[in-house]
Amino acid sequence: MxxxxxxxxxxxxxxxxxxxxxxxxxxxxxxxxxxxxxxxxxxxxxxxxxxxxxxxxxxxxxxxxxxxxxxxxxxxxxxxxxxxxxYTYIEILGEQMVISRYVRSSAGEKGLTVYRRLWVMDLSDVEQVTCTGRRVIIKGKARYFEAPANWLDYSCTENGRAEFDYHWYDEYGGEEVTQASFPDSFFYAERVAQRIIFCSEKQKRREIRRKEFRQRMLEIAARRRARKKPKERVFRGYEIERKF
Incomplete structure (x- = not known):
């Protein structure tokens, strides 16, 4: 995906x-x-x-x-x-979506420093995608970052989640926000919105199936434990009840 x-x-x-x-x-x-x-x-x-x-x-x-x-x-x-x-793109990883936006470049002692904004959002948390012509608004719980671009480099895990090169950002970085809002700089933004909604619904269905499967396995395990009878062993003519 x-x-x-x-x-x-x-x-x-x-x-x-x-x-x-x-x-x-x-x-x-x-x-x-x-x-x-x-x-x-x-x-x-x-x-x-x-x-x-x-x-x-x-x-x-x-x-x-x-x-x-x-x-x-x-x-x-x-x-x-x-x-x-x-640095301006939308990347759908699998379970998560990363929205990156270039902000500015500034000259310093170490040369040119590029800044960008980053929103990391679980696809299952996407509630609504709106295109107003000038802006794209994606409603849903997300983590928001704004820092030098190389600080926010990340890789995709096998589970389809973003893992930052600076692991501190994985646990403590970012600010909790309720939406991602940025200028529309994409070709045919309505098509982009449809793609995000499609991937979000697909991930939500996958999580529902995962929960149902886990619940079914728990029920099967509970039924097996209920059917299990205590074992009895005879030792030198005496019956010993073994309870586990």
Whole structure:
């Protein structure tokens, strides 16, 4: 039942494209105004040298601003896209589900540190999955973590559960929450929600069958003990009742 659902890079890129357009609106506005000034004033009639120098200065400042903010946004975009590509996903392990979300990257003495959020949830505890268009909300008891990404590395056990490399997190880490809520960055989130619900229902049925089997075995063992009679042995002509 293992399933890895990665984030959609194209969907994330559209959000960063909107950011690139927003930060360039001032430069686009200034460029439009400079074009109108050139067509209506400078091209039709002569202007003083001081005015022309001011016009050229404004033109180059507009170009410098647009270039600077475009480079900064492009660097941030590439950094965040690479972080989302690696750390934003939903992984269905078997008995548990892990939801990982990239948060940010920060520079420190030891280099670049990546932070992420993590929700670990038993599939049998999933109550409802909601897609609002912008967010995905999974209701159910879960453990919530936010720490450097390498601190939250984990592996999947044979039983389909998450086991952290730092074993301290298995027992004491995380905060108890009642839902996992995160931005929708997946292709066709409704299909993802259907998959989660399907795996949750399958795990719930498996646990019901497991409990029924255990109860049936206990009843069989109890009936065998009830049918068992005390043994009697004859020793030198005397009957000795053996009670166990």
């Amino acid at each position: 293992h399933k890895m659902i990665h984030s959609d890079g194209k969907k994330l890129s559209r959000g960063f494209d909107k950011l690139m357009l927003a930060v360039n609106i001032p430069s686009l506005t200034a460029a439009t105004a400079l074009s109108i000034i050139y067509l209506l004033i400078i091209r039709r009639s002569g202007v003083p040298d001081d005015f022309f120098k001011l016009y050229i200065t404004c033109f180059f400042m507009t170009c410098a601003y647009s270039f600077t903010v475009s480079v900064i946004v492009a660097v941030i975009t590439n950094l965040r896209l690479s972080g989302h590509k690696k």
